[in-house]
Amino acid sequence: MPVSALQWQPSLGPGGEPPAEGQVLWAIWERASLISHAYLVGRGTRTERGLHREMNGRRLSALARRGVGPSPEAWCRSWALSWLARQLRCAARDKGVPTRLRLPSTTSGCSRYRDPMPASEPKVSAIDLFCGAGGLSLGLQQAGVRVAAGVDLDPACAYPFERNLRAKFIHENVANVTGRQLEAIWRSRKGYRLLAGCAPCQPFSSHRRGADTSSEQNWDLLTHFSRLVDETLPDFVTMENVTRLGKMTVFRSFVDHLRELDYAVDYGNLYGPDFGLPQERRRLVLVASKHGVIRIPVGDTSKNNYKTVQQEIGKLPVLGHGEVDPNDSLHAARRLTPINLDRMRASRPGGTWRDWPEELLAPCHRKSSGASFQAFYGRMVWDSPSPTITTQSYNFGTGRFGHPQQDRSLTLREAAMLQGFPREYEFVPAGERPSMQSVGRLIGNAVPPAFGRAVGNVIREKVRVISKELA
Structure with a gap:
């Protein structure tokens, strides 16, 4: 039976010096293999098994149902590697060991367990929080993303969303929506999952001209967006809002939480005309991925060709x-x-x-x-x-x-x-x-569909890259 990973510490040299990077990575991978094997055969300590159930349970079963990505065994190894890397960083930090380590890719380390990808490109299924009349969802659809549902508190959104997008509209305050509800919507849809949304921007808007917005309930809606990411762990996350939000503590907390959940995050301001929009609209756009680095879209329309x-x-x-x-x-x-x-x-x-x-x-x-x-x-x-x-x-x-x-x-x-x-x-x-x-x-x-389409194209391209890596 393997030694408990919770008791394992990286060994240092005779003089207390840090080991070579290669030795450290080997130690991480060796422990990842042991803890993964212990989990798969039902052995290992009770704490280790509980850890894997907590971190991987929903994720592994969801991937198996959706038929995408590595097998559960491979994900187990990946998560073990990630968890052990965090343990190593903590121990190394306490002992003064440099922690800037380049870890091996989770997919390359799982090649024995890769499942063959479907013949066709895997689908992306999106749920749009704060969906409004469907601007973001329309853009995602135009990029080839399947929109499973939209959620909004405003009943006036129901007709345009359902009529134009042919997708389910949920009349509900996002603060009252649970991860289980979203999981139920996704359950029948195979493919990668995208949680998208644009929390109402009034508290963050420059049009408020200095008004005191600290007591407004809409400040909490981005926090609820973060909660739903935590409860569902989708493959991808995207959000759009006014540019001023990027300077707010609530946004920095949102980004920090995504990174704590092991998402790669990128965000920045997009300018509408660069994306073919006939409007001088600047918006903050964020994209996040559970599958490695992802970048916000870059517009390809030159100034001489801006739409008028x-x-x-x-x-x-x-x-x-x-x-x-x-x-x-x-x-x-x-x-x-x-x-x-x-x-x-x-x-x-x-x-x-x-x-x-x-x-x-x-x-x-x-x-x-x-x-x-x-x-x-x-x-x-x-x-x-x-x-x-x-x-x-x-x-x-x-x-x-x-x-x-x-x-x-x-x-x-x-x-x-x-x-x-x-x-x-x-x-x-x-x-x-x-x-x-x-x-x-x-x-x-509304989110201009041009922005949604650009984000959808970035996510679809990321899925293509993942498919090639796993082929």
């Missing part, structure tokens, strides 16, 4: 303010008051309220602080990407949301298309009059 407002919405039917396209209820322009109509007519594309005559200025423009609101009551420019689409992009007074040419504000359809949704995307059932406020919220809070 005109290219995206220039062919939609012409409307006046207050008019509705009879063939598309979302292509409806909000009615302007007489003074706002005069302001619209006095505005030039890309200009500001400073272009107006004195009698059209609003009280806020006459204050010294008005200089910081120059984009408000502004028109977009035809030959550039749009500004960031918000939840009130249908309102001329809340940003640069005036149509470049027509004397009206954007329609919901135009806002959705500038977010990257296809023209035929449905937000309300046929015959139902859309609420500007409700649908505007769905559109403005």
Whole structure:
């Protein structure tokens, strides 16, 4: 019977010097083999067996059902290697031994136990937390990822998510969702698992302009996202949010926890036009993998080829303010008051309220602080990407949301298309009059599908690499 791994310590040289790196790695691998063998034949100490059940139980059975990755025996060796490496680092740190060790790959050490991969490329199955109207899920689908379900507290999300994505919608607060519920959704789907989401960004948004958001419940939602990762241990994790979140303690805690769970993590800010989005939207995107290094996507659209407002919405039917396209209820322009109509007519594309005559200025423009609101009551420019689409992009007074040419504000359809949704995307059932406020919220809070598609492509490419390594 092997000696307990919990009692094992790395041996040092006669003078207390650290052993050569090769000797250390051999010792780790030797102990990994012993502890793996002990687990597989039902021997070893009670603590060792309990450790493996705790760390591997759900993971091994899930992999076996899904038919991907190494066999349970191989995963046992991998986890043993990882656990022993951590033990070694702790012991070495206590004794002053350098700990920057390059460990052998978990797949190369498990070659005897590799299972043959299916003839076709393994599938990726995603659950989208805080799914909204389905922007992130749509992008993932466009990249070839299968969307199993979406979760959101807003009942208005149900119709667009289920209608357009043909996936299950769960009307629930993510704070109340459990790992068992997600496991039940994934259980019938073979392949790799992706947990995705965009926690509501209002507490982190720069649009709050210094408001005290410390008491808002939405701060906890990223923590619940982290909890569900812990409870399900998916193969991949991705999240998207406002760039300001990257400086927050709650985000750093989220990243640290992923790394504690042995995920490789990468994150950074993406710029919409680099990914073919006709909108100057910058967002923080994170990707994490249980299968080694993964990187956030890199856009491949050059500045000279950025998609413009005109290219995206220039062919939609012409409307006046207050008019509705009879063939598309979302292509409806909000009615302007007489003074706002005069302001619209006095505005030039890309200009500001400073272009107006004195009698059209609003009280806020006459204050010294008005200089910081120059984009408000502004028109977009035809030959550039749009500004960031918000939840009130249908309102001329809340940003640069005036149509470049027509004397009206954007329609919901135009806002959705500038977010990257296809023209035929449905937000309300046929015959139902859309609420500007409700649908505007769905559109403005959505993850642009272009970002989801880019992330999906990165994950699919990672799966291809894994498949080749295991072949």
